[in-house]
Amino acid sequence: xxxxxxxxxxxxxxxxxxxxxxxxxxxxxxxxxxxxxxxxxxxxxxxxxxxxxxxxxxxxxxxxxxxxxxxxxxxxxxxxxxxxxxxxxxxxxxxxxxxxxxxxxxxxxxxxxxxxxxxxxxxxxxxxxxxxxxxxxxxxxxxxxxxxxxxxxxxxxxxxxxxxxxxxxxxxxxxxxxxxxxxxxxxxxxxxxxxxxxxxxxxxxxxxxxxxxxxxxxxxxxxxxxxxxxxxxxxxxxxxxxxxxxxxxxxxxxxxxxxxxxxxxxxxxxxxxxxxxxxxxxxxxxxxxxxxxxxxxxxxxxxxxxxxxxxxx
Amino acid sequence: xxxxxxxxxxxxxxxxxxxxxxxxxxxxxxxxxxxxxxxxxxxxxxxxxxxxxxxxxxxxxxxxxxxxxxxxxxxxxxxxxxxxxxxxxxxxxxxxxxxxxxxxxxxxxxxxxxxxxxxxxxxxxxxxxxxxxxxxxxxxxxxxxxxxxxxxxxxxxxxxxxxxxxxxxxxxxxxxxxxxxxxxxxxxxxxxxxxxxxxxxxxxxxxxxxxxxxxxxxxxxxxxxxxxxxxxxxxxxxxxxxxxxxxxxxxxxxxxxx
Numbered sequence: 290x291x292x293x294x295x296x297x298x299x300x301x302x303x304x305x306x307x308x309x310x311x312x313x314x315x316x317x318x319x320x321x322x323x324x325x326x327x328x329x330x331x332x333x334x335x336x337x338x339x340x341x342x343x344x345x346x347x348x349x350x351x352x353x354x355x356x357x358x359x360x361x362x363x364x365x366x367x368x369x370x371x372x373x374x375x376x377x378x379x380x381x382x383x384x385x386x387x388x389x390x391x392x393x394x395x396x397x398x399x400x401x402x403x404x405x406x407x408x409x410x411x412x413x414x415x416x417x418x419x420x421x422x423x424x425x426x427x428x429x430x431x432x433x434x435x436x437x438x439x440x441x442x443x444x445x446x447x448x449x450x451x452x453x454x455x456x457x458x459x460x461x462x463x464x465x466x467x468x469x470x471x472x473x474x475x476x477x478x479x480x481x482x483x484x485x486x487x488x489x490x491x492x493x494x495x496x497x498x499x500x501x502x503x504x505x506x507x508x509x510x511x512x513x514x515x516x517x518x519x520x521x522x523x524x525x526x527x528x529x530x531x532x533x534x535x536x537x538x539x540x541x542x543x544x545x546x547x548x549x550x551x552x553x554x555x556x557x558x559x560x561x562x563x564x565x566x567x568x569x570x571x572x573x574x575x576x577x578x579x580x581x582x583x584x585x586x587x588x589x590x591x592x593x594x595x596x597x598x599x600x601x602x
Numbered sequence: 603x604x605x606x607x608x609x610x611x612x613x614x615x616x617x618x619x620x621x622x623x624x625x626x627x628x629x630x631x632x633x634x635x636x637x638x639x640x641x642x643x644x645x646x647x648x649x650x651x652x653x654x655x656x657x658x659x660x661x662x663x664x665x666x667x668x669x670x671x672x673x674x675x676x677x678x679x680x681x682x683x684x685x686x687x688x689x690x691x692x693x694x695x696x697x698x699x700x701x702x703x704x705x706x707x708x709x710x711x712x713x714x715x716x717x718x719x720x721x722x723x724x725x726x727x728x729x730x731x732x733x734x735x736x737x738x739x740x741x742x743x744x745x746x747x748x749x750x751x752x753x754x755x756x757x758x759x760x761x762x763x764x765x766x767x768x769x770x771x772x773x774x775x776x777x778x779x780x781x782x783x784x785x786x787x788x789x790x791x792x793x794x795x796x797x798x799x800x801x802x803x804x805x806x807x808x809x810x811x812x813x814x815x816x817x818x819x820x821x822x823x824x825x826x827x828x829x830x831x832x833x834x835x836x837x838x839x840x841x842x843x844x845x846x847x848x849x850x851x852x853x854x855x856x857x858x859x860x
Binding site: 318338339341343344346348349352353354355356357358359360361362364379380383384387388389 | 716
């Protein structure tokens with residue numbers, strides 16, 4: 290297993306992928322809001338005239354990106370999540386989606402990654418917001434490899450695609466052929482409990498597995514990097530077998546992956562459902578990412594506790 | 603000036619029982635000149651790659667836009683007759699996915715202008731240097747922060763292929779009396795012209811004076827206009843912003859335009 294410190298940061302992979310794809314595709318254009326300026330310099334140098342640090346005006350960045358799409362280009366708009374998604378939501382809705390234009394929204398500051406910066410820099414409703422719009426795709430890549438592969442598979446398919454880049458990564462290495470847009474990954478097979486996980490929390494799910502097994506559970510872990518379109522077939526097949534599902538995500542409960550899993554499995558009948566997510570409240574206070582995770586129960590122990598409280602045994 | 607278009611606008615609003623007559627009357631002369639003398643377009647091929655782009659950022663002025671698009675052969679009289687009906691393609695804000703000749707679906711103010719800035723930048727990136735981008739914003743729309751974000755960006759990117767027309771019909775000063783629009787556009791570094799937005803000669807002269815270039819200073823044409831221009835009953839900032847005329851009032855409007 291590769292330790293976290295040896296892994297390439299996803300943001301660095303974003304810059305590397307822009308460089309590589311940009312060299313191949315003259316229609317790729319990157320607009321940023323004074324974030325990742327330095328890391329994107331290789332792209333700026335290699336692709337002159339296709340990198341713009343627009344400044345601190347996120348709604349205009351999104352509208353301009355839509356205008357670039359109108360002119361036949363493949364735009365990438367990039368800055369901190371709440372400013373690109375929440376502040377600029379109407380621009381995404383009207384200038385991209387209503388006009389049926391495609392583009393890419395690449396955010397940093399996943400959920401509460403910017404833990405010490407407070408709620409102004411948090412964003413844990415981005416899945417819900419993007420899923421509420423016609424013509425969108427939602428991708429939560431949690432390793433460098435996942436971002437690279439999923440961006441290349443989708444960036445010019447005429448949808449508006451959110452790529453939520455997290456600072457933390459899980460520690461699973463995938464065979465590249467298994468990272469397919471819209472397809473979940475069955476990480477472990479099990480028989481009486483399904484854990485559906487997205488984002489860095491896969492690490493906690495895997496570390497919780499032995500503890501769950503000690504208590505008699507045989508968990509099947511399904512990892513989801515693409516939340517829209519969701520791999521309903523994989524999730525339903527698992528839950529049909531195990532009859533119990535706990536969804537783990539760094540997103541508000543309302544509108545998150547958990548809601549989708551509940552919606553696509555409720556008709557199976559007799560299913561037990563649990564959600565380990567962010568309550569519909571602000572994540573107040575400061576500290577590190579791990580401090581917020583601990584407070585929210587997004588930990589190995591939190592998973593054990595939730596399984597016990599939701600499903601017994 | 604353009605009495606036939608103004609009559610048609612009033613009749614469409616009367617028939618549909620919806621629409622903004624005064625907002626349409628303040629821009630119809632600008633659009634008439636733009637489509638008659640300035641823009642490159644092909645109604646048989648609305649997505650002609652060599653076309654110029656026009657974005658009506660103040661989407662609620664669309665009834666004027668529709669009559670102009672009909673005159674330019676993008677639309678038919680039958681299309682106009684179905685304004686705001688279930689069977690038609692023309693709503694109270696323009697929809698680019700339904701209406702030929704419409705480049706952007708607008709309505710919520712402050713969107714069309716930054717969208718146009720993106721188009722202008724995109725055309726330059728693609729080396730499409732003969733296409734020009736025109737965008738019309740309202741003076742009330744200039745209360746939106748995104749207008750000034752985009753003005754700032756466009757000037758700094760030196761989008762010389764972009765021309766904004768501001769419909770300075772006095773809506774803004776109803777709310778915010780300090781309303782020195784020309785000074786504001788000049789302060790943002792734009793080449794700024796102030797004209798009578800109901801003078802065909804001044805409108806045409808202003809458009810002809812724009813030095814379009816791939817990289818250069820963008821131009822703002824501040825057009826002094828009158829809401830409801832041409833019909834004394836409608837002029838100004840009273841109840842007529844979104845009012846539908848009765849049969850008798852329609853007759854009064856048509857008489858004033860005859």
